[in-house]
Amino acid sequence: MIPTLAGPPVIEFDGVGLTYPGPPPVPALHPARLRVSRGEFVTVVGPSGSGKSTFLNVTGLLDRPTEGVYRLDGIDTAALGEADRTALRGRRIGFVFQSFHLLPQRTAVENVMLAQVYTGVPRRRRRALAVEALERVGLARRMEAAASRMSGGERQRVAIARALVGEPSLLLCDEPTGNLDSGTAERVLGLLEDLHASGMTLVVVTHDPGVAARGARSVVIRDGRLTEGLTGA
Ligand code: ADP
Numbered sequence: 001m002i003p004t005l006a007g008p009p010v011i012e013f014d015g016v017g018l019t020y021p022g023p024p025p026v027p028a029l030h031p032a033r034l035r036v037s038r039g040e041f042v043t044v045v046g047p048s049g050s051g052k053s054t055f056l057n058v059t060g061l062l063d064r065p066t067e068g069v070y071r072l073d074g075i076d077t078a079a080l081g082e083a084d085r086t087a088l089r090g091r092r093i094g095f096v097f098q099s100f101h102l103l104p105q106r107t108a109v110e111n112v113m114l115a116q117v118y119t120g121v122p123r124r125r126r127r128a129l130a131v132e133a134l135e136r137v138g139l140a141r142r143m144e145a146a147a148s149r150m151s152g153g154e155r156q157r158v159a160i161a162r163a164l165v166g167e168p169s170l171l172l173c174d175e176p177t178g179n180l181d182s183g184t185a186e187r188v189l190g191l192l193e194d195l196h197a198s199g200m201t202l203v204v205v206t207h208d209p210g211v212a213a214r215g216a217r218s219v220v221i222r223d224g225r226l227t228e229g230l231t232g233a
C-alpha cells in the first residue's frame with residue numbers, strides 16, 4: 001500500500017445514525033464511524049433506497065442525526081443552534097445535485113453570484129468571484145448564456161462553479177452525473193478529479209459503480225450501513 005499523507009479530518013462520524021421518525025420509523029442510516037481527511041476524494045456507492053441522500057443530508061448539515069457525534073472541521077455540530085448550523089453550512093460546504101438546481105432564465109454568472117447573495121459580499125466582488133469560479137470549471141466563454149440555453153454538462157459545471165465560489169472545505173455531490181450522457185458525464189468526472197488534484201475535499205454519492213471507481217477511496221452503503229469498500233482501480 002502506498003501511504004497517503006492525510007490532512008486534518010474534515011468529516012468525523014462517531015456512531016452517527018439517522019432514523020426517520022415515521023410512523024413507522026425508518027432506520028435510514030445505521031450508527032457509523034467515518035473519517036474523511038482534507039484533500040480526500042471519497043465515493044459512497046449503493047443502490048436506490050440504500051441511504052445515500054440521507055447520508056449526504058446529514059453530512060451537509062441539512063438533517064440532524066438522531067444519534068452519534070458529527071464533527072465537521074473539528075466542530076461538534078450537535079452543539080450548534082439552527083442559525084449557527086446554517087452559517088457553518090454556508091461557509092464550509094458546497095452542494096452539487098443531480099438536477100443542477102439553476103434558475104433557468106438567469107445567466108451562468110448570475111446563477112453563480114446568487115450563491116453569495118446573503119453573505120454581505122458586495123455585488124462587484126461577487127461578480128468577480130463568480131467569473132473566477134466559472135473560469136475554473138472551463139466556462140469562461142459561456143458566462144452570459146442563460147442556463148436554459150446551456151447543455152446538461154454546461155449546467156452541471158455552472159452548478160459546480162456555484163458550489164465552489166465560497167471556497168468550501170468540502171464539496172458534496174449527489175449523483176452528479178445522473179442526468180448526463182456518458183461523454184458529458186466523463187467530462188464532469190474529469191473536472192471533479194481536477195478539483196481533487198488541486199486539493200479540494202470531495203464526497204460523491206452514486207449508484208453507479210463506474211462513477212464510484214473514480215474516487216481515491218470508496219465506501220459502500222447498503223440498507224443504511226456504511227462499510228469501507230475496496231480502493232478504486
Ligand atoms: P438513496 O438516496 O440511496 O436512494 P435515501 O437516503 O433517499 O436513499 O433513502 C433511504 C431510506 O430512507 C429509504 O428507505 C427511503 O424510503 C427512506 N426515507 C428517505 N427519506 C425519508 C423521510 N423523510 N421519511 C421517512 N423515510 C425516508
Ligand code: MG
Pocket residue numbers: 052053054
Ligand atoms: Mg438519493
